[in-house]
Amino acid sequence: MDYPEYRRRGYPLTSSIMESTVKQVNRRVKGSEKFWSTAGGEAVLGLRAAYISDSKPMDNYRQHPQQNANGQRAHLAA
Template identity: 40%
Template structure:
């Protein structure tokens, strides 16, 4: 089937997957998504929905990438630089990184001004909190 996809024979692939769906029977409403019938039904739907985008021979001839591995690799490199490997980001973490990145990309260089103001206001002493509660 992989060769058929690479050759652009999407009709043959769809027919084969549909035949498998018929052999397995229809998916039950309460059936888990991990069951073979559910997976095959999802694949049939994906093939029908994406038929217009599945033209690998033409994409190769035009020099277009036919895989997402380049984007995934770039995302992994960014994640390694930002937060380390195999760590999962949170919304709060992303929100904390966003303004720093925006400052870095800004033409007005707000970070330099921030650090200049900070140095000017430093007294060298620590503010002691009162020991009395």
């Protein structure tokens, strides 16, 4: 690793940023009395990742709700 070059470019030289992110996700997804199906767990992980993302995709989602949302779960809609 070229630490002097990374410092010059302002790159973080620590894993603490990633460790903090993992801890935030784990608090939401893992915990006592939390049981997830594969699909449900993936959905929660996606939402949590979007919530803590620097690009704030959830802000855009809230401003432009789905046009065809009907309030029913996709697997129940027929």
